[in-house]
Amino acid sequence: MLVGKKIIIGVSGSIAAYKIAALTRLFVKAGAEVKIVMSSSAHEFVTPLTLATLSRNPVHQSFVKNAQGEWVNHVELGLWADILLFAPATANTIAKMASGLCDNLLLATYLSAKCKVMVVPAMDLDMWVHPATQKNIQTLLAYGNILVEPTTGELASGLDGKGRMAEPEEILKIVVAHFNDKGALKNRKVLVTAGPTYEHIDPVRFVGNHSSGKMGFALAEAFAAVGASVVLITGPTHEEVKNNSIQRINVTSALEMYEATLKHFSKCNVAVMSAAVADYTPEKVSISKIKKSGDSLLLKLKKTRDILKELGALKTPKQLLVGFALETDNEEVNALKKLKEKNLDCIVLNSLKSKGAGFGFDTNQVQLIMKKGETKKYGLKPKHEVAKDIVNQVIELLHA
Numbered sequence: 001m002l003v004g005k006k007i008i009i010g011v012s013g014s015i016a017a018y019k020i021a022a023l024t025r026l027f028v029k030a031g032a033e034v035k036i037v038m039s040s041s042a043h044e045f046v047t048p049l050t051l052a053t054l055s056r057n058p059v060h061q062s063f064v065k066n067a068q069g070e071w072v073n074h075v076e077l078g079l080w081a082d083i084l085l086f087a088p089a090t091a092n093t094i095a096k097m098a099s100g101l102c103d104n105l106l107l108a109t110y111l112s113a114k115c116k117v118m119v120v121p122a123m124d125l126d127m128w129v130h131p132a133t134q135k136n137i138q139t140l141l142a143y144g145n146i147l148v149e150p151t152t153g154e155l156a157s158g159l160d161g162k163g164r165m166a167e168p169e170e171i172l173k174i175v176v177a178h179f180n181d182k183g184a185l186k187n188r189k190v191l192v193t194a195g196p197t198y199e200h201i202d203p204v205r206f207v208g209n210h211s212s213g214k215m216g217f218a219l220a221e222a223f224a225a226v227g228a229s230v231v232l233i234t235g236p237t238h239e240e241v242k243n244n245s246i247q248r249i250n251v252t253s254a255l256e257m258y259e260a261t262l263k264h265f266s267k268c269n270v271a272v273m274s275a276a277v278a279d280y281t282p283e284k285v286s287i288s289k290i291k292k293s294g295d296s297l298l299l300k301l302k303k304t305r306d307i308l309k310e311l312g313a314l315k316t317p318k319q320l321l322v323g324f325a326l327e328t329d330n331e332e333v334n335a336l337k338k339l340k341e342k343n344l345d346c347i348v349l350n351s352l353k354s355k356g357a358g359f360g361f362d363t364n365q366v367q368l369i370m371k372k373g374e375t376k377k378y379g380l381k382p383k384h385e386v387a388k389d390i391v392n393q394v395i396e397l398l399h400a
């Protein structure tokens with residue numbers, strides 16, 4: 001299941017560290033190569049000798065390897081791994097990761113890692129629910145780290161509640177699923193539109209909207225993370241692509257977005273249109289700056305082309321088309337209407353009524369409505385988590 005995969009387990013000082021012996025054994029049995037990095041307090045709970053024997057590799061504990069003062073290269077460790085798993089991750093280690101502290105080898109490896117990081121917390125229930133811990137967890141999620149939620153049950157303190165580290169078998173399943181998902185859209189081409197469009201009035205003014213592009217960029221990253229080759233057509237935004245396999249095409253107006261999208265659509269298996277495209281554009285664009293005159297100014301607008309609707313008409317049975325519906329009233333009815341009228345396979349309903357959702361926020365709350373009527377509602381989440389939900393739905397629809 002994990003043949004050829006390179007895993008670093010970062011062990012910090014929690015009683016749950018004893019479970020890492022079993023986890024290491026499971027990873028090795030599944031074919032992975034495992035290296036262990038421990039914090040000094042982790043030694044109190046499990047011996048380096050146990051983990052070195054089970055992982056078949058020396059355990060790294062400090063920046064210095066041996067009595068000769070040979071150095072442990074944390075940058076090399078960070079580059080070597082396919083996944084860096086912090087298990088158990090204590091409240092202290094999580095706090096340090098969130099704030100970028102680097103006072104041990106574990107944290108230096110974290111800051112150097114180029115691979116996915118998975119955080120598997122273990123702590124007492126009050127420490128887990130403390131706002132400081134929750135804030136740190138949100139920070140790690142915003143960095144793109146994956147969280148393996150602690151489970152509920154009896155804790156080492158004798159209390160009962162959430163904070164138990166996930167069981168080794170469960171962690172193994174999640175890691176295997178992560179590697180399987182990574183290639184889920186290999187050889188598939190995905191088109192994503194993002195951001196606003198600016199419709200010029202004259203050389204210095206435009207009609208635009210507040211779309212930040214965050215949702216579309218998160219989608220592009222999430223599709224690239226599962227192996228898709230992504231074309232991202234974006235209106236003006238400050239967002240940057242992190243995965244340099246993503247082909248970014250910058251456009252300004254609805255017409256430019258239309259032309260770029262139509263050019264790429266036929267070669268794509270999936271298109272997700274998250275851009276906030278202007279519905280109207282000035283009928284005439286003044287070549288020179290419009291001078292101030294009179295008490296009012298009438299701006300005549302003409303309809304733009306509905307890109308999504310045109311793609312819906314062109315779509316072949318092999319292509320999957322996903323649209324967004326940004327609504328303030330009669331959300332579900334309007335979204336369903338758009339789904340039918342634009343011939344979509346799925347529509348992402350974005351209600352502007354939800355607190356923390358929509359333009360400019362780092363979070364979003366969506367509902368996915370499928371062509372066959374199935375509906376999935378999600379809670380308020382960081383936009384990159386929402387993007388993953390949409391990608392998972394696309395994978396499900398492609399396999400259906």
Ligand code: CTP
Pocket residue numbers: 193254273274275276277278279304305306307308309322323324325326327338
């Ligand atoms: N869309 C598009 N081209 C347009 C307008 C919208 O491709 N000219 C796409 C958006 O990218 C989105 C979907 O259509 O995926 C719905 O956009 P939305 O603004 O919610 O709806 P409209 O169809 O524009 O209708 P209305 O503004 O009346 O709600």
